[in-house]
Amino acid sequence: MGQKQRSAPQRLLWAQFDALQMGSGWDEEDIRKPQILLEDAFGDSHPGSTHLAGLMEQAKYGVLESGGFPAQYHTTDICDGCAQGHDGMNYILASREAMCDMIEVHGSVYPWDGLILSASCDKSIPAQLMAAARLNLPTVFIPGGSMRPGPDMTTSLVAGDISLRQKRKDAVTEREIRDYKLTGCPSCGACSFLGTASTMQCMAEALGLTLPGAALMPATMRDIFAAARRAGRLIPKLAEQGIRAGDILTREAFENAIMVHSAIGGSTNAAIHLPAIARELGIVLEPELFDELNHKVPHIGNLFPSGQRLTEAFWFAGGVPYVELLLRDMLHLDVMTATGKTLGENLEDVQRDGFFERNLGYLHNYGLTRDEVILPVEQAKEKGSIAVLRGNLAPEGAIIKYAACSQEMRERKGPARVFDCEEDAYRAVVENRVEPGDILIIRYEGPRGSGMPEMLMTTEAIVCDERLNGSVSLVTDGRFSGATRGAAIGHVSPEAASGGPLAFVETGDIIAYSVKNRTLDVVGIAGRELPPQEVEAVLAERRKRGIVPRPPRKGIFKRYTSHALSAMQGAGYDDGAGKGRNA
Secondary structure, three states: OOOOOOOHHHHHHOOHHHHHHHHOOOOOOHHHOOEEEEEEOOOOOOOOOOOHHHHHHHHHHHHHHOOOEEEEEEOOOOOHHHHOOOHHHHHHHHHHHHHHHHHHHHHHHOOOOEEEEEEOOOOHHHHHHHHHHHHOOOEEEEEOOEOOOOHHHOOOOHHHHHHHHHOOOOOOOHHHHHHHHHHOOOOOOEOOOOOHHHHHHHHHHHHOOOOOOOOOOEOOOHHHHHHHHHHHHHHHHHHHHOOOHHHHOOHHHHHHHHHHHHHHOOOOOHHHHHHHHHHOOOOOOOHHHHHHHHOOOEOOEOEOOOOOEOHHHHHHOOHHHHHHHHOOOOOOOOOEOOOOOEHHHHHHHHHHHOHHHHOHHHHHHOOOOHHHOEOOHHHOOOEOOOEEEEEOOEEEEEEEOHHHOOHHHOEEEEEEEEEOOHHHHHHHHHOOOOOOOOEEEEOOOOHHHHOOOEOHHHHHHHHOOOOOOOOOEEEEOOEOOOOOOOOEEEEEEOOHHHOOHHHHOOOOOEEEEEOOOOEEEEEEEOOEEOOHHHHHHHHHHHHOOOOOOOOOOOHHHHHHHHHEOOHHHOOOEOOOOOOOOOO
16 A cells, blocks of 8 residues: 555564564454554444444455454443433433543554544544544544334334323323334434434534445445445545544534534534534634524424434435535535545535435335425525523523424523422423423533433423423523423533522522523512612622532542533533643
8 A cells, every 4th residue: 555554663662562463363464554443332232332343344344455454442332311310311421531531542552544433322423523533543434324213203202202101190001111112213223313313423424524425324224334344445545645533623624514513403412512522623613603603504404303304314315415515605615524535526426426316216215305304495494403592691601402492482581490400300390390481490410510411301201291392491501312302491601510600590580581682591580570780689699608519429420520611612521721631
């Protein structure tokens, strides 16, 4: 290949280097080739990871075909779905940091010539992309694809309705529960709605780190294995060209990703993960950037939960490349990608290859046309999908996914019902102790409060309750699942555990928010509306009491909650200088 091996100088320092590799099954020819690290999230933890070793096997073949030699490492992830409703959820976001650190270790001790990554889901994808940014090697990412649809085009989120009715007397049958368990997750791959897992696959592609069209391929179809093989063939060539992750992950690439996110109606968690990835490169993605671009970009993805269709249909309709094609006049088409070509060149290649026409027949199997899944720009009913709100309750900002929120719930005023943890709020919903029109406050659930768990159990309980759906809003310093529906405002910053205003709201205070005006405020105390200065005076007086003490912690949970940045800064570790690690 004509490329100098990065590890050549180290091999001369210590003869055991080569001996150890040969003791692992390599031969004398292998140790002279470009060495490629294959790092995946394979494990038996959930459907998004269980198939990744098979994808990486194909990538191995591709590396070998192109003259490199692959070594496979595993840093598995954990599943939000298995963590719902108990303290395991508090470790989920912290796992992103742990995975990233472990991949950094794997990629740093040995001087690799290139890096292939593979994951499907919520925290493993951003963890791998953060590590790619940190290691700055020639890199290709292989998304783990989409799970098959459930019966009647349902998703695993049927769990929300089932779980609520399980807790109410005679509201569900054993047959319903068993049928859901047998059909809720019918295959491997990421859950088939546009949650955080599917969103982050799309973000990896929009950033330029995947092959065109790789995000959200059906996980059981031949296409995903062929794509993995192509990625393996590609990485030694990228290494020879010297194209590194940092050459791809530019500010312009992040702007492209935010625009794609806006167009498809992606998860609010991308507003945490994209800044965290960018921070590893010294790039700051201001909250205002998300808001600015969401004012401009048409929302064209008709994807559940903010639309009707599932992720498999999205890929059949043309996936991320088709969205990029529709947005091409807004995107930075000259950015470099993992193919060694620019985004503009990739789109031309995809069109010539027939990708946009080839899979439409699969879509027709479901009786759908492309325009029912990815709307033509002129049919878009609104711009963007998320908004950044600010006010005396969120001086640094908060996030709402208005695309998954009805028009009448985008501006509300109502009494606060305050809870210091999600479990208490969830029980109040289940036990019918929440009234229509209430604005639930769930606090001490931010990064430093309890690791920033997601609130899916509570948001699903609200939207599955006919008495509350369409009238109850939720405001929290925690985060939401990408599957969240309804008026859900998260990432409130500063968080309660850092002494933010959310810590000093009391039940009965009046909360008002407006998506149109981008505001979130306490406008009244104890049921009576007051001028802003009087509200501030009351909050200042309450602040003297201090916050609710956090319980003792240990291990990674202590390290994360003691050092995490705010959600509006990506919720990564603070390096002590206020900029975050590697900023």
